[in-house]
Amino acid sequence: MEVHSEHSKKAFRVVIVGAGIVGLSLSHALQLASIDHVVLERQKEIVSLRGAALVVFPGAARILDQFGILKDMQESTTPVQAEFIRWPDGSVNTNPNNHATLKEYFGIAPITLNRQSLLERLYDGLLDKSVVRTNARVERIEQDHNGVKVFMADGTFExxxxxxxxxxxxxxTRELMWDYSERTSSEPDPGMDRQAISTEYRAIYGVSDPLRFPSLGPAEVHICLxxxxxxxxxxxxGAVMWAVMYRDEYSQPPKPYQPDVSETEEVVKRFKDLKITEDITFEDLWVCKxxxxxxxxxxxxxxxxHSGRIVLVGDSAHKMTADIGMGANxxxxSAAVLANVLQRAVAGSFRQSYHPTQPELSALFADYQSQRYIRVKQIMKLSGSTTRMRSYQSIWKRIWIxxxxxxxxMQKMVVKRxxxxxxxxxxxxxxxxxxxNQHARGWRIEPENQKQVTSNVRFLYLLLLLLSGIAISYTMVS
Known part of the structure; x- marks a missing residue:
């Protein structure tokens, strides 16, 4: 196979597979960088009703502001007015103030909305929507020293x-990348990465009519242990968005999951009496969804x-549980970092028509991954730990949370972090x-302070666990 050499006469071009949150974010970023690209979406529609709520925190909000869609998001949502952490019986454990505190630091409160709304704003805000192709299901990718050729199920290609x-x-795309790696002796064996993502938890989620729940305020967060x-x-x-995360069968790698009606009914029956608040059960939410x-x-x-001329972004490379709401963020x-790397390469090229070699692309991709890997891994582990703590997976986790x-x-230390x-x-x-406002005090915190804050949190965590362990041991002995 040889990718058509005519491509070398054209401008640098990117093929994005997937028009979800990541793909549309990449399109925004590349359009702002004047980088030619196409987005291939296998579905007929861009906006999917799958999934419930997500939270956009200040870091990702700043990127969405650069895209030009943040103001509309803020105007169509209401900042959180009250936060609750609740015991299993629905009673209140404590009332944190994290959302208000973040607004004090950054001048912007976290934004709560559903996935559908974010997708709509990302798509509607594109300067050029013609770059997005729907009904474009990718079947195979060919690559060589000239570039890539992406073939769709309908016989067309890019x-x-x-x-x-x-x-x-x-x-x-990840499967096609791994296939390429296995065929190419110069590439490392992707065998371990095929087992890197697993699933142990599931979530039953929904959106319900708020008129049925007068005890709930119009802009609240409830975390129920x-x-x-x-x-x-x-x-x-206009909406009550909710999810119940529960431990289920472990699978590595995870298998696509599409429950039938009877399985869904079994899960609903299993959790129908779970308390959400003092006067609301899971069944109440489900019945009026x-x-x-x-x-x-x-x-x-x-x-x-990455491998060859293929690179992964978002859930295709890193995935996390939903408890701290950081997956989309x-x-x-990651989309912004990859766009930065590509924009620098194109802008810094002295060639009349920039077409990087495969080794050059590998270096760019490695740079992108190195900027993201540690941060993403830390957040992923924190998210998984939070899921297990909130669901009382051990006595230590129960005591801690x-x-x-x-x-x-601890609330103060968490906010600082x-x-x-x-x-x-x-x-x-x-x-x-x-x-x-880039001059808000939150944006001006120096990177070295992060290390000290992280160290303090770890030290306090270990100290309090130790003290808890001593107390429990003393009680048992007594």
Whole structure:
């Protein structure tokens, strides 16, 4: 196979597979960099009703502001007015103030909305929508020293210099990349990465009619602890968005999951009496749902995100549970970092027509992964730990999340760590922000302070666990 040499006469071009949050974010970033590209979406529609709520934190919000869609998102949502951590019986454990604190630091509150709304704004905000092709299911990718040729099921194809796999946790692009690696002796064996992502938890989720729940305010967050489950409820005017995460069969690698009606009914029956608040049960939410379903909550991170002329972004490379709401945020950040790397390469090239060699692309991809790997892995582990703590997977996790993490001193340490993390989140390096105040004190925190905050949190965590262990041992002996 030889990719058509005519491509070498054209401008540098990127082929993006997948028009979800990551693919559309990449399109925004590449259009702002004046980089030619096409986005291939296998579905007929861009916007999917699958999934419930997500939270956009300040780091990702800054990137969306650079895209020009943040102001509309803020105007169509309501900042969180109250936060609750609840015991298994629905009563209140504590009332954190994280959302308000983040607004004090960054001048912007976290934004709560459903996945569908974010996709709509990303798509509607594109400067050029013609770059997005629907009904474009990728079947195979051919690559050589001239570039890539991506073939669709309908017989059409697209040329480019590289392919970005933004097609989710069950990425077909990733499978094609691994196939290429296995055929190419110069590439490392991807065998370990085939087992890198697993699933142990599932989530039954939905959106319900808020008129049925007058005890819920119009803009609240409820984190509900329990044995074996972790429950989240987000309210916004016109919607109650919720999810119940529960431990299920372990699978590595995860298998695509499509429950039938009887299986869904079994899960609903199993959890119908779970308390959300003092006067609301899971069954109450389910009965008056507008839509709902069950999803796997995959988690894991690949050791290598690229091979040849193919590179992965978002859930195709790193996936995490939903409890801390950082999955979409990490994906948007990764898209911005890859766009920065490509923009620098194109802008810094002295060639009249820039077409990087495969070794040059490998270096660019390695640079992108090195900027993202540690941060994403830390957040992924934190998310998984939070899921297991909130669902009381061990006595230590139960003690930590119920009694230690809620202490005022720990709340302050957690907020400091959150602020430091968002302060140094990546953004597009070649575009200014539009509405965000970059002089807000949160953005001015120095990177070295993060290390000290992280060290303090770890030390306090270990100290309190030790003290808890001594107390429990003393009680048992007594």
């Amino acid at each position: 040329f480019g210099d590289l392919v970005i796999g933004a097609d989710g946790v069950h990425s077909h 329990d044995t074996g489950t972790s429950k989240l409820v987000f309210t916004q005017p 507008i839509r709902g379903g069950i999803l796997n909550m995959e988690e894991g991170i690949l050791e290598k995100w 990490m994906a948007i950040e 119920s009694h230690i993490a809620t202490l005022p001193i 959150m602020v430091a993390s968002f302060a140094n989140a990546p953004k597009l390096e070649y575009v200014k922000t539009r509405t965000i």
